Amino acid sequence: MAPVLDIRGLRTAFATAAGDLHALDGIDLVVNRGEIVALVGESGSGKSVTGFSITGLLPAAARVTAGEVRLNGIDLRALSPAAMRSLRGRKVAMIFQDPMMTLNPVLRIDTQMTDALRAHLPLGRAEARARCAAALAEVGIDEPEARLKMYPHQLSGGMRQRVAIAIALLHSPDLVIADEPTTALDVTIQGQILAVVQRLCREKGTALVWITHDLAVVAGIADRIAVMYAGRIVEQGPVDAVLDAPRHPYTRGLIDSVPASHPKGQRLPQIPGRMPTLTELPEGCAFAPRCTRRSAACAARPDPAEAAPGRWVRCFHPLPGAGG
Amino acid sequence: MLEFILRRVAQAVLVLFVMTLLVFFGVHVIGNPVYIFASSECTRECLNDIIANLGLDRPIWEQYWLFLGNLLQGDLGRSFTHGVPAMSLIWQRFPATLELATAALVLALAAGLPLGLYAGLRPDSPVSKAIMGFSMLGFSVPIFWIGLILILTFSVRLGWLPAIGRGQLVEVLGVRVSFLTLDGLRHLAMPSFTLSLIMMSMVIRLTRAGMREVLHTDYIRFARANGIRESRVIGVHAMKNILIPVVTVLGMEFASVIAFAVVTESIFSWPGVGKMLIDAIAVLDRPLIVAYLIFVVVMFVTLNLLVDILYSVLDPRVRVGGRTR
Structure with missing residues (x-):
């Protein structure tokens, strides 16, 4: 393979x-x-x-x-x-460094997620939403339904990065x-x-x-x-x-x-x-x-040069x- | 949101009050209308009669007090020259100006957004450079010159478009408009284009600058990395961010376009409020000038409020009223 x-x-x-x-x-x-x-x-x-x-x-x-x-x-x-x-x-998906910048500030989480989902899957609105909520739950976000309706600035940095990860992993x-x-x-x-x-x-x-x-x-x-x-x-x-x-x-x-x-105190x-x-x-x-x-x-x-098996x-x- | 609107209305009332002071005392400084109304044979008594007639014999603070009292009852006084309430004159002329300004706004957006978008997406192409050159001209060439050149070209030389007036009008909901008839549209074309040039140039530049900036952001990269179609990335993900400054600037600009369509209306003899203002200033028709300026202030304040509301719809970060955590 x-x-x-x-x-x-x-x-x-x-x-x-x-x-x-x-x-x-x-x-x-x-x-x-x-x-x-x-x-x-x-x-x-x-x-x-x-x-x-x-x-x-x-x-x-x-x-x-x-x-x-x-x-x-x-x-x-x-x-x-x-x-x-x-x-x-x-x-192939990407996750970026700064979660403050990776999510679009003027679009709700659900818009950004369903856009990413429907870019590759012809899903209806309701089904897309359900999949998005499930994806949020998977990355450990509580109350996913409520979070979907939020804008990025309403979420903490860690939460935003979780959202970005959920989006990146939407299509496995x-x-x-x-x-x-x-x-x-x-x-x-x-x-x-x-x-x-x-x-x-x-x-x-x-x-x-x-x-x-x-x-x-x-x-x-x-x-x-x-x-x-x-x-x-x-x-x-x-x-x-x-x-x-x-x-x-x-x-x-x-x-x-x-x-x-x-060791502590030693010059680095x-x-x-x-x-x-x-x-x-x-x-x-x-x-x-x-x-x-x-x-x-x-x-x-x-x-x-291969120095050892699998070691270059x-x-x-x-x-x-x-x-x- | 309600609290926000109420606070803004309170501020508006304050602004309005300060404006009345400035305007009322301002027009008293620029000249005495009595000499314009009086004929050359007018004696002292005749002059005094006119002064008393117009109520100008009283002390100025008393005049102001009277004016303010009337204003609170919605009465902005009678025009010296026309002898009818000033507001009725304004309302009679206003639809023409509003139609002209709206046509200009629609034109500015319809042409400015796509042109700016193109220039932002392909900054190095010759077409983009031509677009930017056009917008530079739009800013810098005086309106009256453009108006005259348009008339020379399309009316005098080619004979395609009428040079002056509003053309055939149709009544819609009690308002007479010209954009629903072909003749009206032909009359509207040149003045609205002339009036829209500055707004259009502004939209082009804002859209281009916004697009250049937004395209480099991580969220656009992220949207692309998610395989979202380019048309949607540009049209929705980028566009919504770009519209924020465009709406803000256009909102402010629209008010001044309405208020100061004076030049364009004069060139094309468009029967709007701008032309009326020029005539009023020429004969020092104080109540009409004051009424118009008060009207403009109210319009500015209202439009700014609308822009703020629209702005908060577009940009959730500025949304007021405790919706955020």
Whole structure:
């Protein structure tokens, strides 16, 4: 059976006055049915662009220039806009970061939900409403009937994110791309949202790409992790293996930067410098200028190499594995 | 909602009172109508007669008091020149102006929304640039010039449209209107287009700016990510957000279009209140000027209230009256 999502060599460029700038430069990512993959990286590393490249919702200046994106084996790049639209919401759904912004402020919850529902199903009003209320109940919203009549501003942030999740899961899509859906929420609410999404995806066998910069969230939810740096995936593998014994120097630095991983009072290690912007990408390894392990070889572009089964690292000088 | 409306009505009464003060004393400053009514042979006694006749011999605060008392009984005084109640003159002329202004509003929306929408969706196309150029002209070229050029082109040169007047009228519910006859429509075309230009330009710019802004919001992306049809995303999800500023601005603008259709009405000899006001000012017909200005204030206040109500229908966030949590 084909994996739910199969991305190979994906390149996405932004057209600028200075020519094409590649925000994604050769992304390879496979997500299987029911699997939760965390896409981790700093702001600007290309995480969100990856999500929008998959769903074909890139901003006007951006376009996919190379590579393949297959959803259940179907080549998404070959689809017409109309065919792509009919997949969105039905086969692949998205959840966004800021629940204050994802729901339309001037439309009632029921309008927004039934619109999403009826985009793919020819349902009558009453039936659509009933399905929407059921979907709200499923994400843990009490009094769903009453909530349906409300406007977004009448709901709390956590509640709004639940509504957004309910909408995204209306058609039981095969793949959900969640773009930092808990970042804007309180920590207590974060945990609840995480639990809801995890439970529903497991129940429905939905594959989930969870875009985040929060490693604590990753450890709690994901099966696999893919670490992004400057438009490339530098390391991917099973979440425990990667977090316990990172092979790429950047992953190491990222994990070390988490305050909780160090004894109190000790100086927090930092990665020196900052991620290069798209206009100043080096020729070879994008991380080399900040890397302590760099050598002359790093002036060339590293390709992903399988360091262990299911474990890919894009580095000439990977850190030694757990066993040696 | 009721409390909100009551509060607004109370405010309106206050505004109205302040306006009466300003208007009443204002027109007393701009000139003495007695000299206009008096013939050149008029002696001192004759002048005094006229003054007493018009009630201008009393102290001004007493005149004002009298005016206010009459106003409360719905009487805004008699026109000096026509000798009939000022309000009846206004009501007689008002339907023509209202029809002209409404036609202009409909035209502004019917043309402005689609044009603005197009310009917002395809900001870089040459057509969009032409639309924006047109709206810039609409703002900056004086109305009287456009009116005259239209008359020159369509009436004088091509002979397609009549230059002046209202044309054939039909009575509907006791009001005489011209838009139901072909002849009336032909008369209405040029003045209403002229009057609508500024509103139309405004609608175009607001719609375009709104569309540019709304298209980048997460909720539009989310709607698209849910596979909702583009026509519905634009027509409902985006449009409802864009209409908020459009309604606000048009509501305010509509009142001034009615109140100050003066120029357009003068050019096309449209028999509305604007033309009446110009004539009244020319002969310093104080009661008529005052009555008209009071009428305009009432209209502004009423329209603003309507806009607020409509606004709250469109934007649930400003909805008043404790519906929100």
